[in-house]
Amino acid sequence: MQKKKRNLLSTFKFSKASERSGEMYSDIRRAVIATFFFGAAGGIFLTTLNNYLADVHHLDAAARGWLEFPRELPGFLIMLVSGVLLTVMRETQMAAVAMLLGAIGALGMGLFSPGMTLLLTWIIIWSLGDHINFVVEGVIGLRLSEEGAEGRRLGQLGGARNLGTIVGVGIIFILAKMFGDVFGLFYAIAAGASLLAGLYYLKINVGKGDPPARRMVLKKKYAIFYAISALFGIRKQIFLAFGGWVLVSMHGVSVSTVALLYFIAAAVGIVIRPLLGEVIDWIGERIVLAADEIIIIFVCMTYAFASNIFPKPLDLWILFAAYILDNVLFALRIARTTYLKKIADDPNEITST
Numbered sequence: 001m002q003k004k005k006r007n008l009l010s011t012f013k014f015s016k017a018s019e020r021s022g023e024m025y026s027d028i029r030r031a032v033i034a035t036f037f038f039g040a041a042g043g044i045f046l047t048t049l050n051n052y053l054a055d056v057h058h059l060d061a062a063a064r065g066w067l068e069f070p071r072e073l074p075g076f077l078i079m080l081v082s083g084v085l086l087t088v089m090r091e092t093q094m095a096a097v098a099m100l101l102g103a104i105g106a107l108g109m110g111l112f113s114p115g116m117t118l119l120l121t122w123i124i125i126w127s128l129g130d131h132i133n134f135v136v137e138g139v140i141g142l143r144l145s146e147e148g149a150e151g152r153r154l155g156q157l158g159g160a161r162n163l164g165t166i167v168g169v170g171i172i173f174i175l176a177k178m179f180g181d182v183f184g185l186f187y188a189i190a191a192g193a194s195l196l197a198g199l200y201y202l203k204i205n206v207g208k209g210d211p212p213a214r215r216m217v218l219k220k221k222y223a224i225f226y227a228i229s230a231l232f233g234i235r236k237q238i239f240l241a242f243g244g245w246v247l248v249s250m251h252g253v254s255v256s257t258v259a260l261l262y263f264i265a266a267a268v269g270i271v272i273r274p275l276l277g278e279v280i281d282w283i284g285e286r287i288v289l290a291a292d293e294i295i296i297i298f299v300c301m302t303y304a305f306a307s308n309i310f311p312k313p314l315d316l317w318i319l320f321a322a323y324i325l326d327n328v329l330f331a332l333r334i335a336r337t338t339y340l341k342k343i344a345d346d347p348n349e350i351t352s353t
Contacts, residue, residue, distance in 0.1 A: 026205075027144055030200050031140060031157060031204055034099075035160045036197075037193045038133070038164065038193075038197040039161030040165065040168030040190075041191070041197060042168075044172055045102075045106055045126065046244075046262070047172055048187075050244040050249075052109070056183060060249075070120050070124055078134075081132065085097065091136040092136075092140060092204045092206070094135070094136045095133055095140065096198040096202045098129040098136070100129070102133075103191040104125050107188060107191040108122035110186065110187025137157075138336075140206075141153050149281060150281070151278060151279075151335070152274065154277050155276055155334060158274070159270045159273045162265075163270055166266040166267055170259075171189060172186055172255065172259045173260055225336065225340050228289065229336060232333055247320075261320055265328050269331060272328055280334065280338055285339040288332055288335045289332065289336075296329065302319065302322040
């Protein structure tokens, strides 16, 4: 059978013939815009977090590690929180709630964090919104996908997020160069972007007719998915806490430099994410996820030993490369979502799982 030729631009094309029917094409555009603003908000928050903790609250490595427990507490509670929200809301409404929580957390951190107690409060609120969105963003993408092209659609949305990250961290880079580290302004911008994302999530019509009442699903059949999700959580912690903290605390990397690294990773991701989505559709999730974990082993080894093996300043450039690669590989998390869709007994179980 003759294969259909594709160029790079075709990766980003939407199948308008099928998607213009009803509200689908409009919903895809709304999802792209919402994801763009979410990418901008998340990029600003994560780019500046380690510098904010080190420069404003003077946390050392031990305190930074301890902070990960309350920051990740919403990850442990997400089953309970999602279970409650699923009974009264659709996925798009949950995403809007997540964006509202993210905005509150970011604004609180920037303007109302004189001490550790309030700092922890705002970080937990932001993290709760982040974890709620992790639950539903993939499902929203699947609802907007054609059969057999789920990876491609999720990759396209991931590309939109990376574009938002580029804009967000680009703004931070310019502001930091012009005015220094004005964290209150940084987080106010992140809060505004998060609110805009929430508004566009509310405009998405797909699934509006679905009843919200659902129950949490735990099945032995989904054990591999649960394990993969747990490993992804560990891998996420390595990037957010360990990788960034190595750069900031051990090498004194500035906000503008971290923003530049995010900018480069996001620029690469605009092209790579949609392509990786197509690769997942082509060769399947097993090979993609296995390759991801093998590469991450080398990234972690680089974080741990680069400064002991390579001379300065070469070690820092190698750490920069590892940080960018680590960020880009986050795109492969969509393989978990497409894998779950393939094994799910009922499409309505995807969010609940």
